[in-house]
Amino acid sequence: MSRSNKKTKRLWETRNLRVLVDMDCVLADFEGSLLKKWKERYPNEPHIALEERRGFYVTKQYGDIREDLKSKIIEVLSSEGFFRELPPIEGAIDAIKEISSMEGVEVFICTAPLKEYQHCAVEKYEWIEKYFGRDWLARVILTRDKTVISADLLIDDRTDITGAEKNPSWRQVVFTACHNKHTPSNLLPKHSVRLESWLDSDTWKQIIEDAKKKL
Ligand SMILES: O=c1ccn([C@@H]2O[C@H](COP(=O)(O)O)[C@@H](O)[C@H]2O)c(=O)[nH]1
């Protein structure tokens, strides 16, 4: 029996584990790339080193330095090519392909577009096609409210995800990023677990296997 037939058969037995995977700071190096492009575009403005980043919104941290820096950061983020040119995070592409090939597991890429969506939304699709192939476009969910998407796990760097659904169906895997690495575990979402890196395959495999057992 082929792997896809096995997966279909399992639907009638136990359901698949559904895993949502975020893009920015989880698959794509949003923070590193933003800092690089910021320094190129505004070499005479102050910058925030990755070690100094705190809080999800880089726009807020720059705005706290000087109000006009916020709109300048948004200008860099919303410029043509910013999202298309993001380099992948080390190990991410191989890890996601491997998770997706695991029996009884289905993966969707769940990502929030910028409000300045003109380049961002299209370029996120281009990025997925480039690194995963055309078939994966059917697995892309663009939403600014991840709480309403039904799944078992959400792998995401943001530690304060809220939305219309007060009790999301998923449990969060907090992916470590420069802005959350100092966040103490008591401030992480309830029942969440941390994943430091895609290179730590023992940990992500364990997280997936544990979640499968709970189905
Ligand atoms: O300061 C910031 C940092 C990020 N954004 C945008 O938010 C989303 C993040 O998407 P996730 O799916 O939560 O990773 C992305 O479009 C960033 O550009 C922001 O607006 N301001």
Ligand SMILES: [Mg+2]
């Ligand atoms: Mg993210």
